[in-house]
Amino acid sequence: LSLPGNALRAQPAPYRHWQTLATQHFDVHVARGLEREGRVAAAAAERAYAELARDLVVPRGRIDLVVSDDADYSNGYAIVSPTNRIVVFATPPIEHAGLRFNENWLELVITHELTHIFHLDRTRGAWRAAQSVFGRAPSLFPNSYSPSWLIEGLAVYEESHLTPGGRLNDALHRVYARAGAIEGKLFRLDELSLGTSRFPGGEGAYGYGSLFVDWLARGHGDSSVRRFVDAQAAQIVPYWLDPAAKRAFGRSFGAAYRTWSDSVVRSVGGQRSDPLPGWRELTTHGWFATAPRWVNDSTIVYSGSDGRETNAAWLVTLSGKRTRLGRRDTREASVPLAGGGFLYAQLDFTGEGRVDDVYGH
Numbered sequence: 001l002s003l004p005g006n007a008l009r010a011q012p013a014p015y016r017h018w019q020t021l022a023t024q025h026f027d028v029h030v031a032r033g034l035e036r037e038g039r040v041a042a043a044a045a046e047r048a049y050a051e052l053a054r055d056l057v058v059p060r061g062r063i064d065l066v067v068s069d070d071a072d073y074s075n076g077y078a079i080v081s082p083t084n085r086i087v088v089f090a091t092p093p094i095e096h097a098g099l100r101f102n103e104n105w106l107e108l109v110i111t112h113e114l115t116h117i118f119h120l121d122r123t124r125g126a127w128r129a130a131q132s133v134f135g136r137a138p139s140l141f142p143n144s145y146s147p148s149w150l151i152e153g154l155a156v157y158e159e160s161h162l163t164p165g166g167r168l169n170d171a172l173h174r175v176y177a178r179a180g181a182i183e184g185k186l187f188r189l190d191e192l193s194l195g196t197s198r199f200p201g202g203e204g205a206y207g208y209g210s211l212f213v214d215w216l217a218r219g220h221g222d223s224s225v226r227r228f229v230d231a232q233a234a235q236i237v238p239y240w241l242d243p244a245a246k247r248a249f250g251r252s253f254g255a256a257y258r259t260w261s262d263s264v265v266r267s268v269g270g271q272r273s274d275p276l277p278g279w280r281e282l283t284t285h286g287w288f289a290t291a292p293r294w295v296n297d298s299t300i301v302y303s304g305s306d307g308r309e310t311n312a313a314w315l316v317t318l319s320g321k322r323t324r325l326g327r328r329d330t331r332e333a334s335v336p337l338a339g340g341g342f343l344y345a346q347l348d349f350t351g352e353g354r355v356d357d358v359y360g361h
Contacts, residue, residue: 016070025049029066037090037106041067044107045086048114051162056226059084059121065110072347076109078116081138086113108165115155120144124234142238143229148202149192150241153209154225157217160210168214173207176200181265189257197307199287215260216249224248282316289314291333301342303331313342 016031021038026045030038045065049058064085076088088109120143123131127142134140144151156173160166167173180186187198187208194202217225228248235244242252249256282300283289287307292300298318305311313325313334328334330346337343 026063026065029064031068034067034069034090037067037069041065041088041090041106041110044104044110045114048107048111048162052111052114052118052158055158055161055222056115056118056229057122059117063114063117067106074105074109076113078113078120080117080120080141080144081136083136084117084121086110086117088113104163104165108159108163111162111166112155112159115158116151119146119151119154119229122229122233124230126236127233127238142233142235145238146232146241147192147239148194148205149189149209149212151209152194152206153211153213154229156206156210157213157225160214161222167206168210173211176204176207177211177264178268181261181268186261186264189254197287199307201287201307212257212260215263216256220249282318282320283322285314285322288331290331293333293335295336301325301334301336303328303334313344 018029018031019035019038021028021030021042023042023046026042026049028038028042028045030041042065045063052058059080061084064083066085066087067090068087069090071089072091074089074091076086078084078086088106090106120141122143123141127140131137131140138144156167158166160168177186185198187204191198192205192208194205196202196204198204200207213225225248228244231244231247232238232241242254245251245253245256285306286304289302289304292302295301295315300316302314302316303311304314310327311329311331313328315323315325325334325342328344328346329348330344332345334342334344
């Protein structure tokens with residue numbers, strides 16, 4: 001369960017000299033040289049714990065918090081089996097448009113991932129009895145059967161509710177939903193997935209999910225979220241969400257989502273207009289098309305993919321002709337060089353357990 005990041009996945013390097021700082025609820029593990037980040041993370045984790053404890057039932061036992069710098073990108077993830085554990089890559093989120101302008105990145109990511117622990121560790125009834133016999137087996141956590149839009153939507157809702165830098169306090173998620181409404185392509189609830197090839201890809205589960213959870217909480221009170229989490233934690237069929245939704249919000253998720261979708265459509269009025277007079281699209285190619293740079297007075301280079309092919313650098317002329325230059329493992333800029341090549345940076349494994357930026361041309 002992670003914040004949106006790159007396809008490459010890193011693990012904290014096992015050969016580091018690790019140190020542990022114990023707080024009231026956490027064992028904070030950092031490699032030598034990250035002691036300052038560990039202290040900052042420990043303080044942020046305890047603040048987030050206290051805030052979340054007002055909204056949700058606290059998780060069982062102590063929580064491991066690992067702070068690592070073994071990847072040159074921002075990310076984090078949380079697991080509840082065999083123990084409650086959070087891993088955070090401490091690189092600031094410069095590459096992520098919705099996260100980069102944050103005074104305290106560690107506070108935001110820890111609040112997000114700790115929400116997952118509070119949500120997924122919650123277990124009641126037959127599930128708690130089964131865990132008392134079989135232990136913390138991954139299949140015995142009922143809330144972990146939730147769809148990605150609910151798991152990530154709840155975490156983004158709490159990160160935004162409890163920190164000034166949360167993504168609901170930024171415009172990007174609302175832009176996704178409004179753009180979908182203008183195009184007549186709002187996601188249905190059953191289409192929200194981390195693996196979809198439709199724009200904005202996995203970000204849709206975060207964006208639509210957080211907006212929907214926020215809308216539900218605004219309409220039924222913050223305590224309604226806790227009522228839902230507690231109700232789902234006791235259901236024998238955990239992926240059948242509507243009984244818990246009706247107890248918490250008074251109606252099924254399907255009915256509520258249709259009402260929310262209709263409100264988004266009404267908010268945009270169904271009108272589409274050009275960004276500025278005289279502008280025209282050079283290409284409609286791309287699930288994303290980013291980092292345009294002029295090569296000469298008639299050609300632009302950009303990074304793009306349609307979601308069904310590897311990302312690549314592309315040339316497009318003012319007439320709309322497109323030419324593929326070659327694969328890129330990044331969405332960042334390709335900078336034209338005087339000799340005719342392009343300078344770009346992308347992530348690669350530079351050693352055992354390390355993912356760093358490397359440069360090519």
